[in-house]
Amino acid sequence: MVRKLTAAAAALATLTVSCAPPTQTPMKVRALVLSSNGEYAPTEVELKTITDIVSMQGTVAKLQGGAFIRLDSQDPEANAAQTDEAYLRAVLKDEGRPVTASYNTDTSGVLWPADFHTWNLVTTYYNLERAWDYFTTIAEVKQADLPQTTAYYFPEFVLADRSDDPVVDNAIFLSPVKAFLVLPFKELQKAPLALNASILTHEYAHLVFNRRVYEGRGVPDPIRYWGAVGGSTPGLNILKSLDEGLADFHAYVASCQTSYGCNPRVLATSYEGTLMENRDLSKNWCMSRELYTQLYGGNFNTTFSGLEYQVGTLLASALYKASTSAADRQVLARAVVAAYSDTDPLKPGLAQLARATLDNQEYFKLGAAARAIVRHIPRGNVTLKQAVCTNFATHLQIPVSEMTGTDEDSCPESTTTTSACPSIYTIAP
Template sequence: MVRKLTAAALATLVVSCAPEPQKPVKVRALVLSGNSEYVPTEVELQTITDIVALEGQVAKMRGGARVVLDSNDPEANAAKTEEAFLRALLKEEGRPVTAHYITDDQGVLWPADFHTWNLVTTYYNLERAWDYFNKVVDVKQAELPQMTAYYFPEFIIADTSDEPMRDNAIFFAPTQSFMVLPFETITKAPLAINASVLTHEYAHMVFNRRVYNGRSLPEPISAWSLSGGTYTPALNVIKSLDEGLADYHAYVASCRSTFGCNKRVLYTSIDGQSESDRDLSKTTCMSRELRELLETANYNSVFSGREYQVGTILASALVNAEQSAADRETLARAVTAAYSDTTTTKPGFNQLAHAALNDQRAFTLAVAAKAIIRHISEFNLKQRVCSQFATRLQIPIEDLVGGVDDCPDSTTTIVGVCESINP
């Protein structure tokens, strides 16, 4: 069924008028307007080198790929290197897409079919995320390489289901690529059209490169999954950081958009509880139950799914610490600087996690929070982040203070936000 759909999708893209514009390219994409509607909007793609194949400095789109993750796959299990593992998962690597445009009187390209709208908008959203990380967060272009984005691939996680996955946009570390999956039940904006969702996924890529050295199979995840037994506290923490900070970056990046600051990453794509649970404007607090699970549950059997809850509290703590647009951007840079730092006085998540491979108790939420704190140099902002962490994440103040760059001794919780769960 899906293979048929994918073939059909590609067939519509084969006929092309093959325009050859110079970059930047003026093209229409679906962009969320101030009225909360997706409107065909004239945008400039700054990095595109092939508008027909949708390839450029930021991404290259590939159609017709097939990716299978299966714990019983002999080829994958025999792989001795990450490169071999990646090749084993990629059953079909796909081929360039062919987009189809109509040029208007002003020389602007209009996508001529649905898939071209979806492809162009996907590229545009990835380019905006790339631009945000480069210009606002100060991540060098060398750290943001061209990524393959598989468009409507057949993606199967065999241990879960034989059916290909749908309705998602993913950064998939094992293949070091993005995937824009076919949609089925999402009847609102497809996820790839949603700029916040793609920024969230792009942020996972940056996290993977900095915290996990760009590994397909990150060492902390493998070591902690295997060594944990019933408890995987460090794995629970690092997964929560990855999700929460991805939502936080999606929020900060959205403030540069036509729509404006968007505290709801899934807004316009998904309705209901799972959307509202991720709303960063809501007051969310660490509960005793959630902290107990964070510290004692096994990620793979119990905790999985709750990393979003902890992540949302972390992201909303950061959002509530800002008092200006300048704070927001400073904080986004500080958080990302904390991903990796070889300075001995303020090690990053990367260094802290790799030092704790054999001792999950050494990589706690407080340790990670301190890594962020130490990367904020502006005193007032640091103090506000400290108060937010103590209040919303309920990190005991004594765990946040002490060192030169740590929280000031004067740190207090904020009254009337969260009921304290600490003694």
């Protein structure tokens, strides 16, 4: 999710057809792709995983039109739901129906979308396929862990606690329905979010985080338990910050595979100004004492609301700065994904750390999460590991003692901070 919906939700078309084109894999088709000069252009691409080019279904995704999803804290059916499946049935009021895309074929056999929605559908599928390809190859997630995911195209999505008007201008991974939502656009003047590869990779990263850290649950245990308290929710604040920040880091690493090239500004081409600048990983971001106090003392649904993006950017930016070569980016992307879940007691993953602290979220520390990532950087990558540790200590102001240990995989005892950020622990003279 790019912008905040409601606190509660955050914690959690029928088209015309011409002649039926042939279906074979890979399929050559034109999509709207960001070119090296920063403009979206109709570009010939191959869809490698599509099995039905008209209803837009394949190994990676199934696009579905006409759905109706309603989240409402007063919905008796949703509140009575005891299982993920019951909750899904309660909020998915109408699952919609397959889309129907329409094409013209050029002389070389390449399919050209014949209408606006088909351009949008094809590009959506292409971007999801690229994200899936990034995660299954560069980040080494098993294909079996990332089966076909539904993407509800232009659904009616209502957050009833906020408004009866459907949400527009967003692209979301919504865990309760285990699906992506590509929402209609209304006021967005720049590139629609589904066309934006970085934004869809960010959303796809939420799916991967959900599958590995949250075991694919619609309403994950840490969110259910940690979010139910009225006071401070440090564990939830940290976990949601990790989810957002690591999604931006993956979007950045994946962008290096595109013809546009490495893009540290995840929201670029869809948003501009402060909104975009605030998520620019190449800037020098520093943890402030106020943000640190909120991270550990704030409540996710009230005072911390929205700050997970700030902490997330600090995290993503620290990883960005530590990995300057393609080889290092790949090692780090794999380490991050490996750290999502690891049952090895010598280097527990985020899923295991969260489970172990389910009754005491104050023990789920940013340093422990950072250490989980560091421990999954192979020992041979000494310089990269050192750079990550230094950046975590400097930009996130994580006490070095939280990231070191007697094991060889944690940060070295010699880790120090640099002058890139002022210390939040010493009072300025």
